[in-house]
Amino acid sequence: MLLERRLPNRLEHVNAFIKEALGQFGTLSLPQSDIFHLKLALEEALTNAMRHGNRLDPDLFVDVCVELEGKKLVMKVKDEGGGFDFSKIPDPTHQDNKEKPNGRGVFLIKQLMNDVEFFDGGSGIKMIKFLDRTPD
């Protein structure tokens, strides 16, 4: 386990945690592009959990962990909300949705990670990145 935290449900904790995670990613000899993708996926997942999952309720928490499993980096984010129907996430690149100002977070995560799974009815997300440990 590289990192495991229980974050208060306030957006100002997102980038404080990301800064801590970047410190760990920096020890893994990863290409800068991978670090950028991990950072962005983590921000999107944490922000979604706090805003949409926990509905910005300051009394709730978001659990997050980052693990190294062989050549995979696994990040899990879990909120205390009721989940959502992840089979019905609209495609923000579809013409009908392109001009909508929101709804891009999960799509971005899926594009940047190698594998994404939801658990606990959508209140948790597991993001997997296969690591190429060759710094660019």
Added chain:
Amino acid sequence: MSLQVKIEEREPGVYVVAPAGEVNTDTYLELENKVNGILPTAKAVIFELKDMTYISSMGLSVLFRVKQKLAGQEAKFLWVHPQPQVQKVFDVMKVLSDAMVASLEEADEYLDSFLDGVQKGKIEPRTPHDEGA
């Protein structure tokens, strides 16, 4: 992870907005608030992105809202010089590609044509990417 936002009025109503740093959950409102301050008088806003090192979906939403507000007042939204990782985010999301120009000089040329058109009553000129289409 800080953000500085420099805004220059190149000519009356034509602004260059240059964010330097990261546009993320912490900083997107700073960008939005500063840009909202110029929108009422804007004929065009060019985002100079060479010093913007990161953008999340919160930042993308700011650019979208700015683009929509400008479209509502028949003003133009353009952006130039994204860093490769930021360009990738735009590419992945398939957004805003119609507003990209290669340089500030190209933006100037395009805006000269646009603003001439507006003055002559031609409200809807072609976008830069319609050229030759």
